[in-house]
Amino acid sequence: MTMNRRAFSVALAAGAVSLISSRGMAARTPPALARNVVLVHGLFADGSCWSEVIARLQAAGINVTAVQNPLTTLPEAVASAERVLAQQDGPTVLVGHSFAGMIVTEAGMHPNVSALVYVAARAPDAGEDYPALAKTFSTPPATAGIVFNGDEGRLSEIAFLRDFAGDLPEAKSRVLYAVQQPFQKALLAGRTTQAAWRSKPSFYAVSTEDRTIDPDLERFMAKRMGAKTIEVKASHLSLISKPDEITKLILEATGRT
Template sequence: MIDRRSVLATGVATAVAPAGFVRAAPVKARNVVCVHGLFADGSCWSDVIVRLQAKGLNVTSVQNPLTTLPDAVASAERVLARQDGPTVLVGHSFAGIIVTQAGVQPNVSALVYVAARAPDANENYAALAAQYPTPPATAGIVYDGDEGRLSEVAFLRDFANGLPDVRAKVLYAVQQPFHKALLDGRTTVAAWRSKPSFYAVSKQDRTIDPGLERFMAQRMGATTIEVDAGHLSLISHPDEITRLILDAAGG
């Protein structure tokens, strides 16, 4: 079982919103909507989904089109609109940007970031990330025209580190390319300024710098856990990620 306190690298334990935030109290939710990031598809949530369903939650995994940020946000909002009642919105990796924008929808009761980007409104995420060491996976991005993907070496070594080779190679086989235009989008709002927020830092992450993850989690005052995992903690450590989502759902 996870320690439900917020545990950051600094040793500070807090789930209190920073000064100036107006954050609603958490409410019990029965719905969870999960969004995937780059180099993946909706099936990457399968190990978490089966655990959440066993707890009686209604779970939907969004198929992110990976085209433009407005397209990606719209795909999440369409799924959110179908939910009946309070809903926890969960994002992995790049999908944290989608969660930050779409999370302002009124039925979103809490946000969960899993090794995810968490920009502020109108923030240049690339400029923020440049203040931290460049993660190894970045060098493995290759382009075919306007479509980007990870090379097999980078996918297995840097994106799926910590997974068995057999599982990692299956994930590589279903890797979805992203459009360059997707990376140009910026959020116009930051849902984490008003919604209860939770963050899972991946201590062995080679796709987003762990120090950057800790900064974003601390900045938003998120209830935070640290998982001894690579970028795909939702697959390598589904029990911990599930527990965090259940906490966000008031379970």
């Protein structure tokens, strides 16, 4: 029998408090001063989705790199991020949107990573079955809009405009839909083998109007990791609709503000 959602959330929250306490003060340790930021995109997108944030970070004197996530398998996606992280010249903030939270959680163990930022993102524990966790919360509307052509998955145009980018001007949403990159079904089967948020300062931006990941699930994951959390009244694409708020959180993670 499926546990009542509210009861499950309360139980998990209680467990989260215990988990955070067991980690000591790691999550609350001030991040090391960093001038590098590496950004990773999730499903239904490419690296250009970070353009608004990139411009603002560069104006603040930050060295920024956006990873082109291959969207094939989790190990390959993690490897693509690790290659970019290895090229950084010092402490680096690793940022992930949506599915890329899986990548941040795994690749965040790289020694160059000084802090993690999750933007409306998945934040699994090591070995956790994320789909099973997600099913204990409300199913977001975008889920029904995923369509497959063989092993390639995409978001339908209706779901993209309404449930993924719902607070953006329609003309802009249509441009983003046109550059949507398909993902491989195998990507969804991946599980992280480690959780960098257990040992590194973490930050989380919850999208309160999210129709792609349930906002209560985002809140639960942020609380469980003991992340510095902000709530942004935005769709799943807060990095585009509210770039000032997202940039401010990333700059805080660099230790420069």
